[in-house]
Amino acid sequence: xxxxxxxxxxxxxxxxxxxxxxxxxxxxxxxxxxxxxxxxxxxxxxxxxxxxxxxxxxxxxxxxxxxxxxxxxxxxxxxxxxxxxxxxxxxxxxxxxxxxxxxxxxxxxxxxxxxxxxxxxxxxxxxxxxxxxxxxxxxxxxxxxxxxxxxxxxxxxxxxxxxxxxxxxxxxxxxxxxxxxxxxxxxxxxxxxxxxxxxxxxxxxxxxxxxxxxxxxxxxxxxxxxxxxxxxxxxxxxxxxxxxxxxxxxxxxxxxxx
Numbered sequence: 060x061x062x063x064x065x066x067x068x069x070x071x072x073x074x075x076x077x078x079x080x081x082x083x084x085x086x087x088x089x090x091x092x093x094x095x096x097x098x099x100x101x102x103x104x105x106x107x108x109x110x111x112x113x114x115x116x117x118x119x120x121x122x123x124x125x126x127x128x129x130x131x132x133x134x135x136x137x138x139x140x141x142x143x144x145x146x147x148x149x150x151x152x153x154x155x156x157x158x159x160x161x162x163x164x165x166x167x168x169x170x171x172x173x174x175x176x177x178x179x180x181x182x183x184x185x186x187x188x189x190x191x192x193x194x195x196x197x198x199x200x201x202x203x204x205x206x207x208x209x210x211x212x213x214x215x216x217x218x219x220x221x222x223x224x225x226x227x228x229x230x231x232x233x234x235x236x237x238x239x240x241x242x243x244x245x246x247x248x249x250x251x252x253x254x255x256x257x258x259x260x261x262x263x264x265x266x267x268x269x270x271x272x273x274x275x276x277x278x279x280x281x282x283x284x285x286x287x288x289x290x291x292x293x294x295x296x297x298x299x300x301x302x303x304x305x306x307x308x309x310x311x312x313x314x315x316x317x
Contacts, residue, residue, distance in 0.1 A: 061128065062126050062127065062128045062158065063126065063127055063128070063129070063133060063155050063158075064124055064125075064126050064155065064156050064157065064158045064159075064160050065124060065125055065126075065127060065133050065136055065153055065154070065155060065156075066122065066123075066124045066152075066153070066154050066155070066156040066160060066162065067092070067122065067123045067124065067125075067136070067137075067140075067150050067152070067153050068120055068121070068122055068150070068151045068152040068153075069088075069092070069118060069120075069121040069122070069123060069148065069149070069150055069151065070118060070119055070120070070121070070148075070149045070151055071088055071117060071118050071121065071147060071148040071149070072117055072147040072148075072185075073088070073112060073113075073114065073115050073116045073117045073118070073300070073301075074115055074117075074147070074185045074301065075147060076088050076091075076114065076115075077114045078111060078112055078113045078114045078116070079108050079110070079111045079112045079121070080108070080111045081093075088112070088118075088121075088148060089106050089108060089123075091144060091145070091148055092106055092123065092140065092144065092148065092150075093106045093125075094143070095139075095140040095142075095143040095144050096125065096127070096136075096140065098143045099131070099136070099139040099140060099142075099143065100127060100129045100131060102127055102128075102129060104125040104126070104127055105125060105126070106123050106124075106125045107123060107124050107125065107161060107162045107163055108121065108122070108123045108162060108163065109121060109122040109123065109162040109163050109166050109169070109308040110163065110166075110169060110250070110305065110308070111252075112303075112305055113253070113256075113300050113303075114300060115299070115300030115301050116300045116301075116303045116304070116305070117186070117301075117303065117304045117305070118304065118305040119172075119304055119305065119306050119307070120151075120305065120306055120307040120308060121305055121308070122162045122166070122308040123162050124156065124160055124161065124162040126158070133153055133154050133155035134153055134154065135153070136150065136153035137150045137151070137152060137153040140153070162308075165310055165311070166308050166309065166310060167248065167309050167310055167311050168230065168246055168247060168248055168308075168309045169246065169247065169249070169250060169305065169307070169308050169309070170231075170244065170245070170246040170305075170306040170307045170308075170309075171244075171245050171246070171250070171255045171303060171304065171305055171306060172242060172243065172244050172303075172304045172306050173188075173242070173243040173245075173255060173256070173259045173298065173302045173303050173304070174186065174187035174188070174240060174241070174242050174243075174302045174304070175187060175188045175190050175240070175241040175242070175243070175259075175263065175298075175302060176188070176189050176190070176239050176240050176241075177189075177190065177191055177194070177239045177240075177241075178191070178239045179191070184301075185301050186301060186302070187240070187301065187302045188259075188298055188299050188301065188302035190263060192267045192268070193267065193268040194241070194263065194266045194267055194268070195266045195267075195268060196234070196236055196241070196266070198262075198265060198266035198279060199234040199241070199243075199262055199263075199266045200233070200234050201279055202261075202262040202265060202266070202279060202282055203232040203233055203234050203243065203245075203262065204232070205282065205283050205286055206229045206232040206245065206258065206286070207229050207230070207231070207232055208228065208229060209226055209227070209228045209229075210226065210227065210229070210286045210287075210289070211225050211226050211289035212225055212226070212227050212251055212254050212258075212289075213225035213251070213289055214257075214285050214289055214290055214291075214292065214293055214294045215251065215253070215254045215257035215258055215261070215293075215294055216251035216252050216253060216254055216257070216293070217251075217252045217253050217293070218293050220251065220252035220253075221251070222251070225251060225289075227247050227248060227249050227250060227251065227254070228247055228248045228249075229245060229246070229247040230246045230247055230248075231244065231245065231246045232244070232245045232246075233245075234262075243259055243262075244306075245258070253297060255303060256297050256298045256299075256300065256303055257293075257294055257296065257297050257298075259298040259302070259303075260294075260296035260297045260298040261277060261282060261285075261294050261296045262282070263296070263298065264276050264277045264296040265277040265278060265279055265281070265282050277296070
């Protein structure tokens with residue numbers, strides 16, 4: 060036998076988990092999948108994720124890889140792991156990739172989606188932000204248009220998680236509305252910790268009509284200035300986790316960005 064590199068595409072509901080990354084005394088997606096691999100093969104593995112999702116955040120297309128010296132065919136891992144995983148985690152695909160493939164470092168772009176609803180639901184409340192204030196939708200679309208291109212997004216990142224370089228290039232950012240549901244789609248070459256949730260929170264803040272004073276707390280001009288000047292202080296309008304989805308991770312071999 061020789062070592063193989065197995066790539067997984069994973070879907071999960073993040074409600075019952077403390078995020079992707081393994082944490083002491085916490086239930087996480089990474090640990091549950093690693094345990095399923097051990098039950099399948101008897102091997103302990105280092106599972107590498109394309110990105111970390113926070114507690115309560117969902118994924119439609121998370122990507123991970125691990126190296127293993129085992130004779131199980133790569134395509135068999137999908138069903139084998141799903142047998143041991145709870146139904147709120149599903150491996151959608153398992154394939155063998157070149158041994159040098161790295162789910163995180165080889166990613167060229169990621170696409171996220173955030174869902175906001177103007178009504179409450181007994182069924183869907185764990186999948187969206189139920190935001191019942193009056194929103195000026197045209198302000199949301201204007202704000203989203205300002206995100207495209209390269210910017211320093213450090214004001215929209217947890218201060219302790221900032222890197223030496225906090226510049227990200229956004230390829231696409233758009234809001235859509237269908238009935239009571241609003242969806243924000245964003246894709247870029249990289250994303251900082253809580254960046255998408257902070258952007259959504261800021262955009263909802265500037266688009267919300269204060270029904271008592273008929274004004275917004277954050278103006279569109281202030282939002283644009285923050286993007287242009289990247290002040291030191293963090294923008295604190297952070298949307299809750301349950302509306303956020305990691306939709307797709309793209310790689311160079313797949314062509315165009317997500």
